[in-house]
Amino acid sequence: MQTRSRQKWTDRAIIAVMAVLGVFMLLPFMWLFSMSFRPVADAYKMPPSFLPPTFDFTNYRAVLASEIPFLQIYWNSIQIAVLVTVGQLITCTLAAFAFARLDFPGRDSLFFIMLVGLMFPAQVTIIPIYLGYAETGLLNRPIGLALMYLTSSFGVFLVRQFMRSQPKALEEAALMDGAGYFKIFFRISLPQLRPALSALGIITFTQTWNYYFQARVLLEPQESMTLPVAMDMLRGFMGQGNLSMVMAAMSMAVLPVILIFLLAQKLVIEGVTMSGIKN
Amino acid sequence: MTATPSISASGNRPSELKRAQARAGYLFILPSFALYLTFVLAPVIVTFLLAFTYYDAIDGASFVGLDNFKRFFTDGRSLEIFWNTLRFAFFAVTFNVGVGLALALALNRAMPAFLLYFFRLAFFLPVIIAAAFVSIVWGYFYGDDLGIINYYLIRLGITPVRWLTSSSTAMMSIIIMDVWKNTGFFMIIFIAALQGVPKTIMDAAIMDGASYWRRFSRIILPWISPVIFFNIVYASIGAMQVYESIVILTSGGPGDSTRSMSIYIVEEAFGSFEIGYAASVSVILTFVILILTSLQLIASRRWVSY
Numbered sequence: 001m002q003t004r005s006r007q008k009w010t011d012r013a014i015i016a017v018m019a020v021l022g023v024f025m026l027l028p029f030m031w032l033f034s035m036s037f038r039p040v041a042d043a044y045k046m047p048p049s050f051l052p053p054t055f056d057f058t059n060y061r062a063v064l065a066s067e068i069p070f071l072q073i074y075w076n077s078i079q080i081a082v083l084v085t086v087g088q089l090i091t092c093t094l095a096a097f098a099f100a101r102l103d104f105p106g107r108d109s110l111f112f113i114m115l116v117g118l119m120f121p122a123q124v125t126i127i128p129i130y131l132g133y134a135e136t137g138l139l140n141r142p143i144g145l146a147l148m149y150l151t152s153s154f155g156v157f158l159v160r161q162f163m164r165s166q167p168k169a170l171e172e173a174a175l176m177d178g179a180g181y182f183k184i185f186f187r188i189s190l191p192q193l194r195p196a197l198s199a200l201g202i203i204t205f206t207q208t209w210n211y212y213f214q215a216r217v218l219l220e221p222q223e224s225m226t227l228p229v230a231m232d233m234l235r236g237f238m239g240q241g242n243l244s245m246v247m248a249a250m251s252m253a254v255l256p257v258i259l260i261f262l263l264a265q266k267l268v269i270e271g272v273t274m275s276g277i278k279n
Numbered sequence: 280m281t282a283t284p285s286i287s288a289s290g291n292r293p294s295e296l297k298r299a300q301a302r303a304g305y306l307f308i309l310p311s312f313a314l315y316l317t318f319v320l321a322p323v324i325v326t327f328l329l330a331f332t333y334y335d336a337i338d339g340a341s342f343v344g345l346d347n348f349k350r351f352f353t354d355g356r357s358l359e360i361f362w363n364t365l366r367f368a369f370f371a372v373t374f375n376v377g378v379g380l381a382l383a384l385a386l387n388r389a390m391p392a393f394l395l396y397f398f399r400l401a402f403f404l405p406v407i408i409a410a411a412f413v414s415i416v417w418g419y420f421y422g423d424d425l426g427i428i429n430y431y432l433i434r435l436g437i438t439p440v441r442w443l444t445s446s447s448t449a450m451m452s453i454i455i456m457d458v459w460k461n462t463g464f465f466m467i468i469f470i471a472a473l474q475g476v477p478k479t480i481m482d483a484a485i486m487d488g489a490s491y492w493r494r495f496s497r498i499i500l501p502w503i504s505p506v507i508f509f510n511i512v513y514a515s516i517g518a519m520q521v522y523e524s525i526v527i528l529t530s531g532g533p534g535d536s537t538r539s540m541s542i543y544i545v546e547e548a549f550g551s552f553e554i555g556y557a558a559s560v561s562v563i564l565t566f567v568i569l570i571l572t573s574l575q576l577i578a579s580r581r582w583v584s585y
Contacts, residue, residue, distance in 0.1 A: 011388050011389070014385050014388070015388070015390055015394065017385075018382070018385050018386060018398065019394070019397070019398075021401075022397060022398055022400075022401030022402065023401070025401040025402055025404075025405065025459065025463075026400075026401050026404065028405075028413060028416045028417065028420065028459075029404065029408075029416075031416065031420075031427070032416050044425050046430050047430065048427050048430070090310070091310045091311040091314060092311060094307045094308070094310060094311065095307060095308040095310070095311035095312065097307055098303070098304045098305075098306075098307035098308045099308065102300050102301075102303060102304040102307070103297070103300055103301075103304070104300060104301035104304030104305060105301060107304060110308065110312065113320070114311070114312065114315055116320075117315060117319045117320065118572075119565075119568065119569055119572045120319060120323050120565060121516075121520050121561075121564065121565065121568055122520075123520060123540075123541055123544050123561045123564055123565070124322075124323055124326050124561045124562065124564070124565045125318065125319060125322035125323055125326065126322075126544075126545075126548075126561075127322075127325075127326055127329065127548050127554060127557060127558055127561065128321070128322035128325035128326055128329070129318065129322050130548070130549070131554070132322075147318070148318040149318075150310075150314050151310065151311040151314040151315055153315065153319070156311055181299075181300070181303035181307070182303075185307070206407050209409070210407075210408075210409035210410075210411070211409075212409060212410065212411040212522070212523040213522050213523065213541065213545075216526075216545075217545060217549060228409045228411035228412065228523070229411070231411060231412060231415055232411060232415065232526075232527055235415055235418075243419065246415070250412055250415065250416070253412060254408055254409075254412055257407055257408060257409075258404070258408070261400070261403075261404060261407055262400075265396065265399055265400065265403075268403075268407060269399060269403055269467055272403075272406065272407060272464065273464070273467050273468055273471070
């Protein structure tokens, strides 16, 4: 009995320590939001604030009114992230259906070839893609960045694994009844895939929203930039005095991902960790 | 790869059905496979070829054998960058996985739902926000005179630190931020693994009066060891590619003290237009990652056997 109550108190103590640590983990985000509401004149006043002093959106308006095409940049980010997410949901699901449910010569070797793609970092594909884009006029166009991520080995793998864990009796019965493969795919397989597709969609969206390396190389002019690269530019451009404005821009830039995370926390964590355990 | 039983063609026209199924199969994989060939496989092959050439925008590529690789392994600067990357990877991996395990052990206990939500939020939010964003915030935290950390250090009577402007501390500062950003990922994986430790064995050990340390070293550690190994390999693959946090915090400086291979590749390829040489550096990076991935494959095989 005594050890049990002692255990309870250790549990509480550890959780209390972890709660303090958790607040510390969140400090950079609290600072970022709070600073975005500080008047520009007070930007560097110490001590810093970790809670918004006011809810004055002057800095946000200043970002939108500045000579940096912030709305265009934001639109580029949205466009790319949506295109890539929708693209991957379509191409990966189609391929996964074939790999999991159909039988055709070379299927397993083709699947293996696709899996090999998991091993190559962006660093080893970027040079030829850059040269090819320069040649075809896709350089410095947001669509170019979207194009190269319209499918992913990981997505195909994820959906295929999920599909294989589902019973295929319904699909077999439909085939017996003479239904075409497209009909089977849309009517029977697709509706079963909702959990896998929402996980894939969420990971793909956040991942694409966060791309920096590729975006920095392929999209140079301001009008074609995405948010992560633009933030870096903004910091230099607005200089020392405008910390509050940079943070206002940043708050707007991180908002979609934070919203997704607050609303679908479990799904995001499952998705992101799944993308880790891909092999 | 094991063969998957597929929608069986047990009708009375097997060969016709089979052909139709094959046609459908190729059609379904076509979009994905064509994109994959264009944007992954072909570029990888081209990069490997470029690595053996001197590339000129006007004259095209000319074969130079192993010159680019020789240059990388004999040039003092590139070796320093290689060493930086390995050093970063070693410390980032050790602390990311170590801290992640410690956090998982601390959080792997019963608690009310709102606390669980809070902990997930606090430790996982940094994982999903772009390094490019949080690095800018940390850049302000790490400032010499206007930095927030130094402000509090001075108020506590501690000598301020030149977090990013001294070549002896800059790498450490980047690693600290990296651990803050990524350790939550490893924590989550460890929590999942810890929840798989059989409760009956743990209860029996507690009944026998085994100390916490003993339970940890004799039951928990062996049970999760494949996961530890997986996390180490996974973290190394990511750490070897480190790019934006360094670009934003120090741009590789002071001097070359924090420059990583990814930064070097971009600078050589798109700054100096040393395309062939940059390609060889990315081939070297890929080989290091390939070795790590094969280790991971071996590890996952061990994992499955559990």
